[in-house]
Amino acid sequence: MTEEYIDTDPFEMCKGCHRRSRRSQWESHYYVCPVCGKYKNVSAGYRFSLIFDNKSFKVINRGITSDDPLNFPGYKEKLRSVKERTHLNETAVAAVGKISGVKTVAVVLDSRFFMGSMSQAAGERITRAIEAADKHKLPLVIFSASGGARMQEGMFSLWQMAKTADAVEEFSRNGGLYISVLTHPTTGGVTASFATLGDITLAEPGALIGFAGPRVIEQTIGKKLPKGFQRAEYLYQHGFVDAIVERSELKKTLTKLLMLHGCKVTGGTPW
Amino acid sequence: MVDKIFEQTERIDKKIQDIQSEQKELNVSGKEDKYFENEEKIDHLKKLRSDLLDQCRDLTPEDHVYIARLSNRPHIKDFIGALFTDFFEQRGDHLCDEDEAIYGGIALFHKIPVTVLGHRKGRTVEENVACRFGMPSPEGYRKAMRMFKEAEKFNRPIITFIDTPGAYPGMEAEAHGQGEAIARSLAMMSHLKVPVISVVTGEGNSGGALALSVANRILMLKYAVYSVLSPEGFCSILFKDTSKKTEACSLMHLTADELYQNKMADEIIDEPLGGASFDPVTVYDELDRAIYRNLKELQKMSPSQLLADRHRKFRRI
Secondary structure, eight states, rough: OOOOOOOOOEEEOOTTOOOOOEEHHHHTTTTTTTTTTBBBBOOOOHHHHSSSGOOOOEEEEETOOOOOTTTTTHHHHHHHHHHHSSSSSSSSSEEEEEETTTTEHHHHEEEEEEEEOOOOHHHHHHHHHHHHHTTTTOOEEEEEOOSBGGGGGHHHHHHHHHHHHHHHHHHHHOOEEEEEEEEEEEHHHHHTTTOOOOOOEEOOTOOOSSSSHHHHHHHTTOOOOTTTBBBHHHHHTTSSEEEEEOOOHHHHHHHHHHHHTTEEEEEEOOO | OHHHHHHHHHHHHHHHHHHHHHHHHHHHHOOOHHHHHHHHHHHHHHHHHHHHHHHHGSHHHHHHHHHOOOTTSSHHHHHHHHEEEEEOOOOOOOOSSSOOEEEEEEEEEETEEEEEEEEOSSHHHHHHTTGGGOOHHHHHHHHHHHHHHHHHHHTTTTEEEEEEEEEEOOOOHHHHHHHHHHHOOOOOOHHSSEEEEEEEEEEHHHHHHTOOOSSSSSEEETOOOEOOOOOOOHHHTSSSOOOHHHHHHHTTTOOOHHHHHHTTTTTOOOOOOGGGOHHHHHHHHHHHHHHHHHHHHHHHHHHHHHHHHHHHHHHHH
16 A cells, blocks of 8 residues: 555645645645745655655554554544544654665655654654664665654653664664654654664655754743754754755655665665 | 652651751750650651651652652762672763763672673763763663673673663764664673673663663662653653643553563562662672672673673563
């Protein structure tokens, strides 16, 4: 099964400049605002179709869904309504496909599902994807986007950080290549676990990336944060991101990196 | 609420102290009637005090949070002083800075060389500020990692003490990679070839606490709490309303008992009524025995068994 990008409105508004553009225009611009250039959050299915050859990929671990480990009041109902609204059943979607001929495991955290917050199920899906990449000696690409921990799952959410970091470390020690792509917004426990443990770290332009949320920092230090703080460009300047990559260039960049790590890529070297 | 009880016990303690100092003078001047009258007063006050503490038998999760944060609760320096000998402090991350919010070094535990470290909140205002109330910066986690690596190199077990409101949310901390530092610490701890025991002594909040507690064994003091975020942060995220703290504390499953039930804490270290600050020595004794017992068990394992043991603990969650 694949996640489809469903939208019936012929126009879509940009959250940055509030201008409406035709869907076809958005599409041809890789869902980057044709007017102001702001990046729109896209679905897991769209990301997979963007990087995998012939838009062909196989979703894995889809059966793992969120439980309610703490019996949190209202959580089950909220899960149900979010599932209905987003047509997703968890934030982390994992798939296997080929990037320029190289079989690769990819995971996308879809921020439409509970703000991409880390749940037990999401952590399990990510961990299994890393373990699958490790087992089959495949490169791993993870597109992170997260508001942080899933509060309703308490400590079960927090410990996903240790679980995923452990899996990445094991994968890394076994020689696996992990490319981490930070997308808007990547914060909290995801930033403080697998998202910042890549061999190569890429980021989308303008993405908010940080551990503590800007609001919490402002409250703590008692002043307004400067413009551009915690944006991809800021992290690039401070040495935590290797490259900021336009969405249109992403597949090309991934292909180049795969090639440089010894993978046999098809389709030439157009960089 | 337990804070009301503590207000009263504090007042009683003060009174007892006053009378006791008066007694010394009376003893010298030979006013026996007054002396015996005072002794009776003291007995009465002590009875009152123990009756008050008796009310601490049934505490709410919010009370646990309150006790866990008490500034007179034993802190890392107290634990190191009581449980270890020959402590040598290690300072700095040896990359760019020293972070006082993480305190530790090498010491002997029952003659076994160990690396011991943990969060430090400080007790005086000056210390609190220097330690940012126990909220580490990335440099603090990098300092911990340097100590972990050194411990592994010399095959020393690691014992960590957890007591933090969370990692410091500041501009500089972000610029220096707070998230990356915590992530590296998690990854490193998960693969350490030596026994790791963590003791949650006060409040263990969020990634800032987890970063030092990827351990083979997690022990929790009875009134310690361990949670995904501070109850205040939890309220503001989930309820957009910080006045619902009581409710949040109950929903978060953050007490030692609840963590034990959820198989996250391996052992609970008993505390006297009202918490460790009322009688720290009994807590040191029990903790000492518990760490020793667990350490002996872990020392029987090979490095790969230790790794597998730690992996299992976190993998099943």
